[in-house]
Amino acid sequence: MTDGGPPPGESGFDVATPLAAVTLCERPVVALTAWLTRALVYCAGTGRTLQLVTPPASRLTVPLVAALRETGAQWVVYDPDQRAYYDGMCGVPMRFDDGAFRHDDPLAAAVPGPPVPPVASRPLVASAYAAPPPPTGRQLRVRLEVKHEATSWTRIGDPIETLFQELTGHPPAGWGPVEPVDRVWRTADITRFCREEVPTHSWVTVTGAGDLPAMALLEVTRVADGVQESIDVAVGYPLPDQQPPLDELAGLTDRLAGAHQLSWLYAETCLGRHDLTRPAHAEGIPLPIALAIGPGVTEPVPAGTTATLPPRVRIGPAHRPTDWYQLSRGDSPAGWEALIGLLTGIRTGTSGLT
Structure with missing residues (x-):
């Protein structure tokens, strides 16, 4: 290579x-x-x-x-x-x-859409993958999709800037179409890049600043009804028992839903390297924290299902309501049961939640 x-x-x-x-x-x-x-x-x-x-x-x-x-x-x-x-x-x-x-x-085989729980019965290579060293930290992962109208005033990068500011205390430091990044963070520059240089489908790598390592991949795609931003953010914490700001996620999602057309947001935490790199051995099992579902994406099936849905909280503006489901505190695999129950009890539309 x-x-x-x-x-x-x-x-x-x-x-x-x-x-x-x-x-x-x-x-x-x-x-x-x-x-x-x-x-x-x-x-x-x-x-x-x-x-x-x-x-x-x-x-x-x-x-x-x-x-x-x-x-x-x-x-x-x-x-x-x-x-x-x-x-x-x-x-x-x-x-x-x-x-x-x-x-x-x-x-x-890979399954598209939201995360699925690990299958314990799958055979593993009896190597370093199955016998990993002790984890050195904890990670928070947030994935989401937002849509914009394809207009001359549409600006790319605002949601990810909000995420970095709220989760790390600092806006992003840099960005670039590849790694290592070589450009100072400015949403106007990213918007120009996505609109003029790669107008159909763009990948942008984003790096953070401050004491907490933070990295993200921003994928910008032209879709039939506008422009879609798909965001995958990771924040690293130095200690395995250090908890991310879980109590702030609902408020953060509410602000995102108020400012943008939020399709969905999923948050999880797991043990992992503080520097956010992914090793070729098992780390902690990802633990679901929350799932938010925007308007027009999915709707609960009120009858004919035996799934036990987690409590729903309505957030976002009245004209663009979003459903917030708290799955766990990120400290127990029970969050998978709540997520499976939720995904079983909803009817899926055209988003990435399939």
Whole structure:
């Protein structure tokens, strides 16, 4: 894998088949570089799956993890001790078969939409993935979608600026289409970039300032009814027992819903590295905190379901109401039961909540 050069064709990968494009990388930390960004775009355009192969010691940055998830790309880890491959996201064994790396367990296939609970019965490679070192910190993850009208005064970046300010005490420090970022944070510059340079589909990496590490991937897409911002934010806390500002999330979501057309917001916490990089071994199980659902996205099914829904709180302005569901305090897997009950008891519309 290289950082420069033209957009990768089949010759730019270590292995290229009609199904997959495989690239090998042995760096300690793998970021969403210009080359990988072009590789993801190339694979999307040719119907291939990008499969990034690293050694077990490699870690991925927040924007790269988000980009892999959004595009259906895969992180494949080679374990030299066992001479075996496994999925770096979940530890499920993989093998190269018929033109691509595939999961040995079909249940491990990626599922689009909101997070799903880990499946304890999935087989894991008996390696560093299943026997991780003690976690060094805690992370808060917030994912959301907002929509705008496609007008000359539409401004991109305001929601993510609000998130960084509220969660870290500082606005974002920098941004760029790839890592490492090289531009000072200004929403006017981001809006110009998304409108003029990459008007159909843009990825923007965002970095924070201050004592708490914060990173995000902002995805801007032209859709039939306007412009959609998809945001994935991670904030790191140095101690495993340190709790994020959970009591402030409802108020923060209320302000976002008042200022923007919020489609949905999901928040979770988990044990993990303070620097926010993702290792190729198991960390803490993500624990759902809350889910907010905007107007016109989904609606509860009032009858014919046995699901026990968590309490609903109406937030946002009267003309654009949003439903807030507190799933847990981020300290128990019981939040998964509440989330599953909620997703079972609603009828899904056209958003990413599928």
